[in-house]
Amino acid sequence: MPHHRTILHVVGARPNFMKAAPVYHALAARSVRQTIVHTGQHYDAAMSGAILKELELPDPDVNLGVGSGTHATQTAQVMIAVEEHLRTARPDLMLVYGDVNSTMAATIAAVKLGIDVGHVEAGLRSGDRSMPEEINRLVTDRLSRWLFTPSRDGDENLVREGVDPGQISMVGNVMVDTLVKLLPAADGEEQLRAFALRNGSGPSPFVLVTLHRPSNVDDAEMLARLFAALDRIARNVPVVFPVHPRTRERMARFGIAQGRVAVTEPLTYLPFLGLQRHAAVVITDSGGIQEETTFLGVPCLTMRENTERPVTVSVGTNQLLGRDTGAMEREVEAILAGRRKTGSIPELWDGRAGERIAGLLS
Ligand code: UD1
Numbered sequence: 001m002p003h004h005r006t007i008l009h010v011v012g013a014r015p016n017f018m019k020a021a022p023v024y025h026a027l028a029a030r031s032v033r034q035t036i037v038h039t040g041q042h043y044d045a046a047m048s049g050a051i052l053k054e055l056e057l058p059d060p061d062v063n064l065g066v067g068s069g070t071h072a073t074q075t076a077q078v079m080i081a082v083e084e085h086l087r088t089a090r091p092d093l094m095l096v097y098g099d100v101n102s103t104m105a106a107t108i109a110a111v112k113l114g115i116d117v118g119h120v121e122a123g124l125r126s127g128d129r130s131m132p133e134e135i136n137r138l139v140t141d142r143l144s145r146w147l148f149t150p151s152r153d154g155d156e157n158l159v160r161e162g163v164d165p166g167q168i169s170m171v172g173n174v175m176v177d178t179l180v181k182l183l184p185a186a187d188g189e190e191q192l193r194a195f196a197l198r199n200g201s202g203p204s205p206f207v208l209v210t211l212h213r214p215s216n217v218d219d220a221e222m223l224a225r226l227f228a229a230l231d232r233i234a235r236n237v238p239v240v241f242p243v244h245p246r247t248r249e250r251m252a253r254f255g256i257a258q259g260r261v262a263v264t265e266p267l268t269y270l271p272f273l274g275l276q277r278h279a280a281v282v283i284t285d286s287g288g289i290q291e292e293t294t295f296l297g298v299p300c301l302t303m304r305e306n307t308e309r310p311v312t313v314s315v316g317t318n319q320l321l322g323r324d325t326g327a328m329e330r331e332v333e334a335i336l337a338g339r340r341k342t343g344s345i346p347e348l349w350d351g352r353a354g355e356r357i358a359g360l361l362s
Contacts, residue, residue: 001146001169004361007032008091010082011060012039012102014047015175015288018269019097019120021055022177022354030362037085039078039102040065044245046266054269055178071101071132078105086113093118093361096140097174099133099287099308104140111143120174120357122147123154124287124308131215133287137308148357150174150291151311151346171356172348175288176295179273180351188274195240195262197278205237205336208279209261212244216285216303220254222323223247226303229325230283231259233332240275242267281335283328290318295349299340301331316343 007027011020020036027034038060042048052059064081066074078101086094086109094110095118096103107117119140126134141147141158149155150173158168192198197206209230217223230239239261243251251258267275276282276292281299284290290309293300294316305322312318319341321327334340 001360002092004092005031005033006091006093007034007361008086008089008094009034009036010039010094010096010102010106011036012041012066012078012106013100014042014051015286016097016100016102017048017051017055017057018178018288019174020095021057022174022181023095023120023357024057024354026354026358027362030358032358032362035062035089035091036060037082037106038063039081039106040067041074041078041100041102043067044266046268047245050268054182066102074101075105078102079109082106083109083113086110086115091115093146095120096144097121099124099136099140101132101136104136107140107143116145117143118146118148118357118361119144120148121150123149123156123158123168125153125157126306126308128306131213134308146360148353148360150349150353151309153310169356169360170348171360172350172353173291173295173346174353174357175291176349177351177354178269179292179295182270182273183277186270186273186277188271188278191267191271191275192278195238195275197238197240203278205280206278207233207237207239207281207283207332208275209239209241209283210244210289211241211283211285211303212247213285213304214246215305217244217247217250220250220256223250223254224256225325226328227251227256227259227261229329230261233329234260234262237280237332237336238262240264242272281332281340283332290316291349293317294343295345297343299335301328303328311346312343315346317341318343 066077147168148171283301290312294312300318
């Protein structure tokens with residue numbers, strides 16, 4: 001891999017920031033000139049600015065202010081704004097992260113200007129093209145010059161799609177780098193107190209929930225069924241649910257009440273990690289949280305039909321429950337009764353993925 005003197009990072013949405021941080025910090029320790037371009041896909045403080053501070057990332061050099069919109073609108077706006085920036089910036093390499101709309105849009109713009117792209121978290125596939133993220137993964141990987149994968153399945157997917165193995169490097173999981181670094185700062189004490197999740201001897205059992213995928217929250221019947229099930233679970237054990245803005249909007253639109261569920265605003269990285277480490281079980285449809293719970297050894301119930309992160313199921317603590325809210329209730333009960341899936345930590349999820357990427361690029 002050639003030596004890169006100037007590297008431009010593109011970030012846009014919440015899950016990008018914890019992936020970019022370890023790569024940025026590792027490159028900063030070498031003599032690489034770096035700039036951070038924020039597309040503005042996410043703009044609320046709790047979804048963006050406050051998280052960047054916790055991760056000790058500098059303020060982005062540029063914020064393109066793209067904001068929300070339909071997929072085509074958001075993608076097009078990012079392409080226009082990134083192209084304009086890159087025409088003068090001309091970095092040796094652009095790095096993109098994960099699978100959000102900003103990732104794909106920035107990649108298309110850069111490649112057409114002849115700028116090489118490196119994709120961090122390459123090769124993941126759910127096989128489900130009804131997920132916008134799957135389209136973003138396919139396009140980004142196809143166009144990127146360098147592909148940094150978190151696990152062996154990523155390499156296998158790429159090779160199966162005809163990618164030259166010389167473009168692929170399995171580096172481990174950058175999200176885990178951030179977790180390892182910040183876990184000591186995320187004891188969760190403040191949140192445990194705020195949600196009354198402490199008894200004399202330590203944290204009392206609780207369920208932590210995050211749901212924001214269109215397949216769960218844009219479907220009125222499904223969202224109502226999820227809340228009805230969570231409400232029943234909350235009769236026996238506290239259920240804490242930091243609600244993504246999309247979910248909040250759908251609850252209001254469909255007239256779905258929170259019932260006994262302790263609904264809160266989105267939490268930033270450290271408070272959320274602080275809760276996650278102490279949760280008895282996490283219910284989610286997020287990608288990153290499937291990985292974080294596997295690293296922490298916390299049981300995870302994923303309300304999706306498929307996952308682009310199969311090691312979290314084969315090696316880790318994750319279980320896929322699809323749309324089966326009945327199974328969700330039964331599994332929570334089983335876990336609280338002590339019957340929980342145990343797991344181990346996947347290969348190279350060791351806190352050094354950012355270092356490996358920096359070593360390859362500089
Ligand atoms: C995006 C990613 C998803 C990721 C998620 C994490 C895509 C296709 N999806 O989904 O993979 O898991 O981020 O959060 O890129 N909104 C706000 N404030 C914000 C951002 C969004 O209120 O700061 C609201 C707006 O009503 C917006 C909606 O959330 O329309 C959806 O935002 P959008 O960026 O389109 O996608 P996410 O659902 O956040």
